[in-house]
Amino acid sequence: MGVLHPHETKGLRIAASLLLDEPAPTKSDVVRTLNSKGYRTARGSEWRTSVLMRTLLHPRMAGLDEEGNPIEDFGETVLTVDEHNKLNAKYAPSAHDEEGEAQAVPRPAYDYLLTCGLSACGQCKHPAVGARVTGDAAPGYRCPPPTEGVASCGGVRMTAERLETAVAEEVLAELMRPGVQERLARMQQDIKDEVSRLRAHVQGANQRFAELGDLHGRGLLVKAAFLAAQDATKQDLKESRTRLRNLEQIAGLDISTVTDVVAWWNSAPQTSRRALVGLVIEVVYVLPSGHGPHDPHERINIVWRTPS
Ligand SMILES: [Zn+2]
Numbered sequence: 001m002g003v004l005h006p007h008e009t010k011g012l013r014i015a016a017s018l019l020l021d022e023p024a025p026t027k028s029d030v031v032r033t034l035n036s037k038g039y040r041t042a043r044g045s046e047w048r049t050s051v052l053m054r055t056l057l058h059p060r061m062a063g064l065d066e067e068g069n070p071i072e073d074f075g076e077t078v079l080t081v082d083e084h085n086k087l088n089a090k091y092a093p094s095a096h097d098e099e100g101e102a103q104a105v106p107r108p109a110y111d112y113l114l115t116c117g118l119s120a121c122g123q124c125k126h127p128a129v130g131a132r133v134t135g136d137a138a139p140g141y142r143c144p145p146p147t148e149g150v151a152s153c154g155g156v157r158m159t160a161e162r163l164e165t166a167v168a169e170e171v172l173a174e175l176m177r178p179g180v181q182e183r184l185a186r187m188q189q190d191i192k193d194e195v196s197r198l199r200a201h202v203q204g205a206n207q208r209f210a211e212l213g214d215l216h217g218r219g220l221l222v223k224a225a226f227l228a229a230q231d232a233t234k235q236d237l238k239e240s241r242t243r244l245r246n247l248e249q250i251a252g253l254d255i256s257t258v259t260d261v262v263a264w265w266n267s268a269p270q271t272s273r274r275a276l277v278g279l280v281i282e283v284v285y286v287l288p289s290g291h292g293p294h295d296p297h298e299r300i301n302i303v304w305r306t307p308s
Contacts, residue, residue, distance in 0.1 A: 011039030011047075012078045016056055020086055027053065027091075057092055059084065059109070068109035069131045072144070073238070076245060080271055081111040110139035111270045113164045116246045118278055122285035122301060126152035130160065141286060158286050158299060166296035167284050168265070171277055174304070175261040184255045186307035187279055192251045198244040205237045250278045280305055 011034050018030045025033070027049045035046045041055075059066060062084035063074035070081075079087070085108040112130035119128040121143035128141040138159050145154035174180070212233065216226040253275040258264050265273060285301040 005042050007039065008042050009076075009078050011037070012056060012061070014039070015047075015052060016079055016083055016087060019056070019091065020083065024090075053091060057088055062109065064109050067132065067135055068107070070112060070115055070129070072127075072129055073242060075242070080269075081109050082270060085109055085111070110160065112139070112141070112160060113270065113274055113277065114141065114167060114284060116249075116274065116278070117243075117283065118274070118281065119163065119167075119284050119286060121153060121156045122287035123155055124151070124153040125285075126150070128156075128286055133157075143286075156286050156288050158289070158296075162296040163284075163286060163300065166300050167277065167281075167302065168273075170297070170300075170302055171280055172261055172265060174280055175258070175276075181255070181258075183307055184258070184279060187305050188251065188253070188255060190308050191247050191279070195244065195247050195251050198240055198247065202237065202240050202244060205233065208233050246278065249275045253279060255279070 014037075015030050015034055018025055018033065019027070024030075031047050031049050031052055034052070039047065041047060041051065055061070056079075059068060060071075061078045062081050063071050063077040064081070064084065065071050089108065110130065110132075114128070115130050117127050119141055120126060121128055124143060126143055129144050130139060130141055132139050133142075138161065140157055140159045141163055142157035143154050144150065144152050146152050175184075209230065212221070212226060212229050215221040216223070221229070249271065253272060255276075258276065265276075268276070282303040282305050285303070287299045287301060289299060
């Protein structure tokens with residue numbers, strides 16, 4: 001789960017973008033294009049229309065569970081949530097009830113702005129997750145309940161609309177201050193530098209695994225220590241890859257287009273907005289709801305990024 005076959009992924013992305021074209025080629029044309037370019041399924045077979053559509057419309061393609069909630073630490077996805085929603089709106093087979101009446105198309109998945117570690121619990125600092133409490137509840141952020149190996153408190157939640165509106169207001173106000181373009185450029189350079197360091201670190205993982213194996217092979221590391229070190233290296237690699245992916249989004253944002261901030265915000269795709277938020281803030285802590293007036297700004301504590 002979450003580990004993509006790079007060649008299959010590329011084929012699926014091509015298929016999705018063809019299918020979302022207006023006007024789009026037919027599904028069979030798309031399948032012919034994929035097969036003629038040598039793209040195959042994970043099992044190495046040629047694509048068929050039914051298999052391609054079932055694969056592309058599956059929530060996992062966008063890192064979502066069956067209810068449309070984002071899966072934590074899913075890893076790289078084939079599609080963005082927005083692409084998933086558009087494909088489903090256009091191609092999902094509409095269900096029919098017993099009288100043959102068409103049922104409503106499944107509700108689009110909510111595209112959370114503050115995932116990827118951008119929001120965290122103000123009590124225990126664990127990253128917040130996006131989820132609906134029940135299937136038809138409003139989307140929200142929450143500190144996940146503690147589980148084996150996860151020491152979260154599970155005590156804080158906030159509806160997505162309140163949290164995202166409050167954060168967007170503060171971020172936009174920050175971006176309207178004088179000299180912001182120059183600050184953005186410096187912060188983005190810091191992020192590009194970190195991307196280079198992380199890439200080198202990730203690429204060095206095989207070397208680190210080999211060194212551990214070598215120490216163990218020469219009897220310099222007992223088995224328990226070897227296994228523990230190997231697990232720590234695997235965990236580090238997973239976290240580094242996730243961080244790298246998030247930072248690459250921010251590093252790739254074209255900040256020269258962010259001149260009229262409000263106009264930009266209102267028309268930008270959600271992935272670009274998320275990248276801009278990630279460029280100016282480290283994290284937003286969501287505080288437990290107290291008593292008294294419910295001003296959402298009093299429930300958030302933003303840690304701003306500062307240029308080095
Ligand atoms: Zn918590």
